[in-house]
Every structure is written in C-alpha cells, then in structure tokens.
Amino acid sequence: MTPSGTTSTTAAEPTNRTSGAQPAWEVLLPAAAAPARRRGRALQEALREAVRAGRLASGTRLPSSRALAQDLGVSRGLVTEAYEQLVAEGYLRSDRGSGTWVGGAVRTGRAATPSVPHAPSAPGSGTVADFRPGTPDLSLFPRAAWAAAQRTVLAELPHSALGYPDPRGLPALRSALAAMLSRRRGVVADPDRLVVCSGVAQAATLLGSVLRARGHRDVGVEDPGSPEHGRLFAATGLDTLWLPLDDEGLRPEPLTRSGTRAVVVTPSHQFPSGIAWSAERRGMLLEWARSVDGYVCEDDYDGDFRYDRAPVGALQGLDPERVVYTGSVSKSLAPGLRLGWMVVPESLVEEVVERKRTMDLGHPALDQAALAHLVTSGGYDRQLRRCQRAYRERRDALLAALDEHFPGTTVTGIAAGLHVIACLPARYGPTRRFLGAAASVGVALRALEEYGTARPTDGAVRLVVGYAHLTPTTIAAGMRHVAEALAGR
Template sequence: DLAPRPAGARADFLPGTPDLSLFPRAAWAAAQRGVLAELPHQALGYPDPRGLPRLRTALAELLARRRGVVADPERVIVVSGVAQATTLLGFVLHARGVRAIGVEDPGSPEHGALYASAGLDAVPLPLDGEGLASGPLKESGVRAVVTTPAHQFPSGIAYSARRRTELLDWARSVDGLVVEDDYDGDFRYDRAPVGALQGLDPERVAYTGSVSKSLAPGLRLGWLLVPAALAEEVVERKRTMDLGNPVVDQALLARFVERGDYDRQLRRCQRAYRERRDTLVSALEEHFPGTEVSGIAAGLHVIAVLPGRYGPPEYFLERTAAAGVAVRPLTDYGRTVERTDVRLVLGYAHQSPARIRDGVRLMAQALRA
C-alpha cells in the first residue's frame, strides 16, 4: 500500500510501512566501509543489467534457503523494488501480445496501476477462503495473473495447498504465467513460513520480492526471478530502462547477506512485529469486545471485523477521522468486499506497542464521543 502517510495524525494504522527505526545503521555503515575498501575500480563501470553476479549469487542462496525458491543466479534480476519488477513484466507481456492480467480482488491497488502503465488491463478476480477462486479465473480468459499466495494482501490468508495446485494447473493449461509477489513472506509468527509458489513450478511462476519490508523501502532494492522463456526479454527491457542498479548499493547488499547481517535483521524484525501484532489483537479485545481478527499470524497488518454495534462503516470512519486516527477500510481494496460492517486493514509494524495501545484507545473514545 503506497498511500501517503497522514500528516499530523494522532494515531496511524495505515498498512504498508515497516518500522524504519529498526534499520540497522551500524551494520549497514560497516558493510559500506567494507565494500568501498574492497571494490575494484573497474567494478564502478556500467553494470550487468541483470545485477552484480555477487549479489545474484547471494540472493539465489538466500531465497532457496528461506523461501524454497528454485533460484539459478542466471535467472535472478536485481531490480529497484517490486514496482519495477511488475512494470518490467508488464512491458514484456504487452510486447508478446498480452493485453489483460488478472489481479486479486481484494488486492493491492498498485498492481492494477503498474500494469496499466505498461498497457495491460487489470481484471479483478475474486477470492474465497483458500485463495484465488478457480472458477472465475478460468472464465476470465486471462493468461497471466498476479498473486500474493504466502500472505494475501489484504485479506491475510495463505493460499491452501489445493488452491496452489489448481493455480499452477490453470497456468499450464492456458500456457500462462503466475506472478508471485512475496511482499512479506519472511514474517510468519506462529510457524515456519509457507514456501514460495515458484518452487513448485519455476517455468510458470515469476517471483518477486524486495527489502522494502525487511530493511527500508527507500533503498529501492529487490529481485525478480523469471522463467527461462522470458529471461532475455526482461533483461533487455531492464537494460533499456536504466542500465542496471547502482553498483555500490548492490555490493553492499551482497555483503550484508553473505555475512549473515540480513538474517539477523529478519530475526530482529520478526520479534518486534510479532509483539506488536499481539499488542494490537489484545487492545482490540479490550476496547472493541467481539472483534474478529482474521488472517494468519504473519506480515505487517491484520484484518479486524468489528461487531455491528460499531457501525455503520461510514459513521465509524467519520468519527475516527475526526479524532485524528488514520485507518483504512477493507472496501478500499476491492469491488467484492461486503460493505455492511466495519472491516479494517490495520497496519501495526511501524508503531511501538505503547502507540498501538494508545491508538486503539483513541478509536474507542472517538466512538463514545
């Protein structure tokens, strides 16, 4: 969710932002000094548009180990975040004659906007409790679809094993492509994360992720793994787009991953975000009894469905906005969302436990007022 943060809000529960104060400044600075000391002069020339071999190798090992991805360094392309990966794929698909791509509904508004910039129409496709509904997908006629199967945004579900199989069967049957946006796959709090869909069929799934939730979105560093049939076209499009990502930044991230600093950062974030999720759930139970928190224990947001006595939704949103509490309803993310009760997408990662408790209390006070 790339919406601007609210200026002057007393409490901010908008999703999509990690805690930027957790950025590992000391470790990052040490890695930068090491890179500048060891980087040969010739490495500062125009880079391989796929990315530095050192970083692609480090990312391939990391993604295979942590996410179960089938990752050949030759198929890893370093990009400036998932947004660029999405646009690259959109341009390549458009050049191949594709004019429409399926997107989850509800889903990330950015997916549709980014594909539209490449000339593709976004076709909203409904979800059920297991993931993208198979019937509407088959009936839509699309041959490409973008998904968030490890932790669907914003519903918070993980695609079931059956639905993953059905999705890949569909892709094979239409000679199609599944784009997997693994935006927060490392953050699962109740068990080991579900492996990436790409590991089940790397020739039918393009996999993308970034450091935006684990380190900081301002770094503009991410990765894209593409099927062999698309690799040359995506790399050529990347070359003509920007001639590749900055060399020093790539070498820095490679060193950060190689020396274990990235794993340490993920563990640090995992501990903090799990505590904040627990705090939010507890505060909702205290101030809004009967609230249902749905979705798996993962990621940086929850879906909260408040009891009917706190509605209608328009009244709730009006009162909380007047009190300076920034919240976003689930209806902002799709056409198929029920509009009869208060369903909120609440981001918690960027706030301390104390601010989370205060924010929920402010919401409750706003309604009592």
C-alpha cells in the same frame, strides 16, 4: 473492469466532517481519467464543482497532495497545482502544517457548516496513530550494519565494478540472493535467472512490458488486492481484471472465464486479506497457467515475517517455469532503498534482462554490493530476526487492544506479515462513521472494502490494520482514542 484508479482511497485521511460528503477521491475519479493534456484542468474543475455543489462539505480536510495523487493515479504536481489554484480562488483554504480544507470564500450548495478544522490531538501532523498498512518500522533500519557494509565494499571493490553493471545485477548479489531465497523461501533460484531491480514495483513493470510485447492484453489481479498491482501493470499498457478470492485463494471459475493468461498474486500472505492460499488452489493456479501457456507473478512482499507457524514456501518452488517470483528489501530493510529481485522463468529471462537494460542500464552497483555483503555476512538474517521479534510484540499489542476496546472483534491474517484484518461487530458501524470517528481523533485506518469491489452488507466494520511501524504504546493509545470517540467521550 480496471482497478487502476479505482482502488485505494483516502477515506482514512483525517476529515473532521464526513456526514453527507463523499470522500474526495470518488468525485475526482472521472477527472483523473481525462486525457493527459486536459487532466490538470479537469481536476481543478471537478474539485471546484464538488465544493460548489456541496459534495465536498465545508470543513472537510482534503488528503495530502501525495496521497490524493497516489489514489487517483495522477502526478503529485497536478494535485498541488489544483489545490493552489482553488486556494487562490477561495474554494479551499490551506493551513500551514495542518493541511488543506474545504472552505474559505465559497458558498456551497449544502447548508454551510462552520469550517473549523478539527484541532489535532497531537502536535505536528495531527496523527496520533497511523494504522494504514504497508510500512515497516523504519527506525529498525540497521544503520550501523549498512554503513559497515558500504565501507567494506568501497574499500574492496575494484575500479571496474564502478562501470555500468550487468543489467541482471552484480554476480555476487545474485548468488547471495539465490542462496538466501532458496534457504528461506523454497525458491528455485538459479543466479542466472535472478534479476536485481528496484523492488516489486519495477519487477511488475518489467514483466508487464515483456508480456505486452508478447501480445498479452491483460493481467488478472486479486480482488481484494494491492492497489499497486493494478496501477503498475496498467502503466505497461495491460488491462487489469479483478479476479475474486475466497478464503482459499483465487476462485477457479472466474479465473478460467476471464480469458487472461497472466495473473499477479500474493499466495503466502494474501494482501490484504492475510490468508495463505490452500495447497489445492496453488495447484489449481499452476495447472491453469500450464493449460493457457500463461504466467503467474508471485509477489512475496512480506514472506519473511512469520510468527506462529512454519513459513509457507513460495509458490515459485512448485513450478519455476510458470512463476515469476518477486520480492524486495522494502519490508525487511527499508522501501527507500528501492532494491528488490525477480526470479524469472527460462522462457522470459532474456526479454526481461533486455527491458531492464533499456530501462536504466542496471541497478546502482554500490547498493547491490552492500546488500550482498549484508546477506553473506549474516547481517540480513540478524535484521530479520530483530524485526520479527519487534513485529510479533506489536501484533500481540494490537490483538490485546482490539480485544479490550472492541470486544467481539475477530482478527484474521495474524500468523504473518505486517498487518491484520479486524472484523468489528456491526454495533461499531457503519464503516464510514467508524473511520470518521477515528479520523476525528487523529487515527488513520483503512477499510477492507477500499481494496476491492466487494461491498459487504452485514454491517460489520472490516479494517486492514497495519501495526509493524507503531510501538505497543501507540497501538494501545490509538485504539483507545477511537473507542472513546465512538462512545462520544
């Protein structure tokens, strides 16, 4: 089964009416899988039909075009065009600033309900608290330190440094990163095998296309796992195979049975479950990689943030010839910088560098030089310490808010990262009702089941709750609003 296109959902997007209507993404998935030249039309037809048949109930707020495009794996332009077309036809209605809604002129198959959009409980976007995971606090970006680094490198770099950069990256940055990764994460990082790229996303794309060229047909992804992994590797022509996890890491038998020779994993703080893989499973994975002459892509996406225990070292340190280590500044500085790295086994390095060269002729030199300056001057470590303090405080605020408003909740994955898994007792469920209540008061949340194939039957509400980008006050207010909405107050 390929998770690309069946992964994250927009169920946590505000909808003021959820009962009876499926979330938009589900009914649109077949259209998104249509051949490229028919996809736009197919999307419009599917949306039209879903509204007509009442599968998207009148009054349902549609996800933003960006979110829907992401979830469906189609271009944002296609979604915008479909929305505009259906607004013009009267199936949808667009309220400036507050989004796109099902309603308007169409008569739906379901008993029509008045299509009054939910009045947002906060000005602007209408979102009181957005607990969806994945974003650091962008206001913590060290603007002054970054500006100083840029000024310094502009003053000091020779003209020659402004030519096409080495596709592996600036030597100064590769050395600085190699030293930092070895010190902080236990990575065996030879600067000659470190490739600077535009984030874990490009690292995955580079690796996927190299593996594809070598004859690999598929790659295993964690179930549950990051929707991005499936999409990125699928875009390189590899099939993606869900491989189930338990609370220690990937389960050995399905991995062996899958027949694949490559996997992408998040062993230090599994996304989204938050577990740290056990030492035994780490060993098992490496043994497996050796036995099939395969590769492990390690996504160390939030390895820098540890709160209550010693950091779990990178898997790569255990076998640098089998593990491709990937990371970026997306959580530590800002995802908008598009700056990351991969440490590549000797056997793959030439091919990866050649792909990087043909893809974009190397990464922008000035940003690389600025990051090298930030790392060597100690500014990067200072930034990590600053974020760590803020994020620990926010995590504690979240734990306190869950405890106060949803007693009986168990929270896991709290030792590290920027999100936790909250498992609320069944009395708060079912999940869909919970998410609907949250959305009705402008609180965006994601269910764990949106990240994988498992559909638990115990009735508990399992949420992936991001907290790093929210202040303690917003966290407390967000959870209080949801509790009040559920209680009907």
